[in-house]
Amino acid sequence: MCDICRRHFIRGAAALGTSGLFSSSLMAQTPNAGTSRLPSRGEFTIANTYVMTMDTALGDIANASVHVRNGEIVAIGADASTGGERIDGGGMIVMPGLVETHWHMWNTIFRSFAGDKAADGYFPTVARFGQQMMADDIFQSTRLSAAEAINSGMTFVHSWCHNVRSQAHAEADLRALAQVGIRARHSCGWPQGLPDTQSADQSPIEALAKNWNSWSNEGLITLGMGWRGQFRAGPIKPEVYQPEFDNARKLGLPITVHVAAAAHRAVNQIELLHKSNLMGKDIQLVHALAATPAEIDMIKESGASVSVSPGSELRIGYGYPQISEMLAKRIPVGISVDTSALTGSSNLFGVLKLARDSENARAESEFKMSARQALELGTIEGARSMGIDDKVGSLKPGKRADLIMINPNALNMAVVTDPAHLVLEATTPENVDTVVVDGRILKRGGKLTALDTSEVISGARTSLAGIRERTKWR
Ligand SMILES: [Zn+2]
Numbered sequence: 001m002c003d004i005c006r007r008h009f010i011r012g013a014a015a016l017g018t019s020g021l022f023s024s025s026l027m028a029q030t031p032n033a034g035t036s037r038l039p040s041r042g043e044f045t046i047a048n049t050y051v052m053t054m055d056t057a058l059g060d061i062a063n064a065s066v067h068v069r070n071g072e073i074v075a076i077g078a079d080a081s082t083g084g085e086r087i088d089g090g091g092m093i094v095m096p097g098l099v100e101t102h103w104h105m106w107n108t109i110f111r112s113f114a115g116d117k118a119a120d121g122y123f124p125t126v127a128r129f130g131q132q133m134m135a136d137d138i139f140q141s142t143r144l145s146a147a148e149a150i151n152s153g154m155t156f157v158h159s160w161c162h163n164v165r166s167q168a169h170a171e172a173d174l175r176a177l178a179q180v181g182i183r184a185r186h187s188c189g190w191p192q193g194l195p196d197t198q199s200a201d202q203s204p205i206e207a208l209a210k211n212w213n214s215w216s217n218e219g220l221i222t223l224g225m226g227w228r229g230q231f232r233a234g235p236i237k238p239e240v241y242q243p244e245f246d247n248a249r250k251l252g253l254p255i256t257v258h259v260a261a262a263a264h265r266a267v268n269q270i271e272l273l274h275k276s277n278l279m280g281k282d283i284q285l286v287h288a289l290a291a292t293p294a295e296i297d298m299i300k301e302s303g304a305s306v307s308v309s310p311g312s313e314l315r316i317g318y319g320y321p322q323i324s325e326m327l328a329k330r331i332p333v334g335i336s337v338d339t340s341a342l343t344g345s346s347n348l349f350g351v352l353k354l355a356r357d358s359e360n361a362r363a364e365s366e367f368k369m370s371a372r373q374a375l376e377l378g379t380i381e382g383a384r385s386m387g388i389d390d391k392v393g394s395l396k397p398g399k400r401a402d403l404i405m406i407n408p409n410a411l412n413m414a415v416v417t418d419p420a421h422l423v424l425e426a427t428t429p430e431n432v433d434t435v436v437v438d439g440r441i442l443k444r445g446g447k448l449t450a451l452d453t454s455e456v457i458s459g460a461r462t463s464l465a466g467i468r469e470r471t472k473w474r
Pocket residue numbers: 102104160258286338
């Protein structure tokens with residue numbers, strides 16, 4: 001689209017937005033507001049179905065039942081106990097919900113907004129418009145993302161919130177996650193536009209940590225720190241980054257940081273972290289595309305995890321992720337959306353397919369990564385990388401019921417051959433029939449049960465229109 005067409009189109013969309021229905025989402029100002037609309041947990045049995053447990057001992061089970069009570073998987077198997085409502089799973093594939101590991105949900109409102117010239121690229125676009133976001137804009141964007149996540153089969157997301165302009169902005173992100181009912185980590189970051197010479201204000205994260213029980217949506221949401229690290233466009237001084245890091249450690253929070261994208265190959269950022277004694281089990285490294293073999297050893301030694309986002313990494317030209325190299329060292333790896341401003345659709349099945357394809361492309365082999373390995377990255381391995389594999393990521397008795405039902409009885413999925421290949425290569429959000437988070441059915445028969453989709457969309461549209469007004473972007 002040419003520049004002028006683009007502006008006309010966006011102005012038209014903004015006009016549509018202002019005439020759309022809009023209900024204020026921040027009317028209720030108490031923590032966990034809106035969760036009363038979530039369905040209750042109860043008891044049900046998905047019967048007569050094909051289950052991909054993603055558990056090495058249980059494997060795939062045909063003609064199986066999955067019995068869920070009060071948010072927990074009670075029994076699973078061909079002869080499993082049953083109870084509660086019977087949900088017919090005939091012809092369906094049941095598997096764990098997908099685990100997403102790094103997503104700037106606050107900027108989904110700028111979906112596909114990164115243009116084709118340097119001035120319209122991702123970073124200037126997001127920095128410019130991000131600085132005009134009010135707390136409610138964050139709410140609208142994160143709610144849109146979380147609704148999309150549920151709709152496309154993700155049951156866990158890592159909301160990487162690096163536009164915390166005030167306490168209210170962080171709270172808006174949390175309120176959106178709670179209202180949708182998704183399992184999540186909120187990593188509280190800094191405001192867009194903050195100079196690299198200035199430490200991020202620690203008061204929002206401190207306030208959240210102090211009062212976390214009231215924000216956690218009954219434990220579904222956990223808190224972390226989104227850290228700028230030691231290097232962005234250039235080096236950041238220790239007096240700027242060290243207090244931020246130390247504060248997260250003092251609060252006992254996991255830390256996540258972007259490192260070693262292709263543009264920064266001149267600096268060995270992981271080695272720098274290692275030498276500065278800033279690595280550990282509580283650190284998630286995002287991208288790490290330019291990691292040297294020595295740095296991969298440092299990641300392994302430290303116990304840190306890695307999140308890669310092939311959808312955005314390929315789109316922005318960072319290069320290929322080094323998933324095989326990380327897995328060879330048994331480093332926990334998760335797959336992520338990163339940002340819808342670059343990727344458009346945030347369907348994680350599509351990103352997992354890109355992860356497999358990019359590994360096969362680099363290896364010039366059809367067989368470098370199996371379909372099942374790619375699905376593991378999106379489920380149990382992703383959960384391990386986020387430290388939640390004891391609760392979710394695979395289906396077995398005692399785990400929380402985060403699961404999805406895929407209906408392959410559709411033109412893009414018929415007919416079922418090899419389930420792992422089919423699920424990885426063909427699943428779209430429309431094929432995701434049912435989504436359960438912690439025993440709550442949040443999507444059923446292809447429809448979201450706890451959200452008004454048109455309200456979610458019109459709220460986001462109105463927000464973007466307001467941001468465009470405030471930035472005087474014509
Ligand atoms: Zn990112």
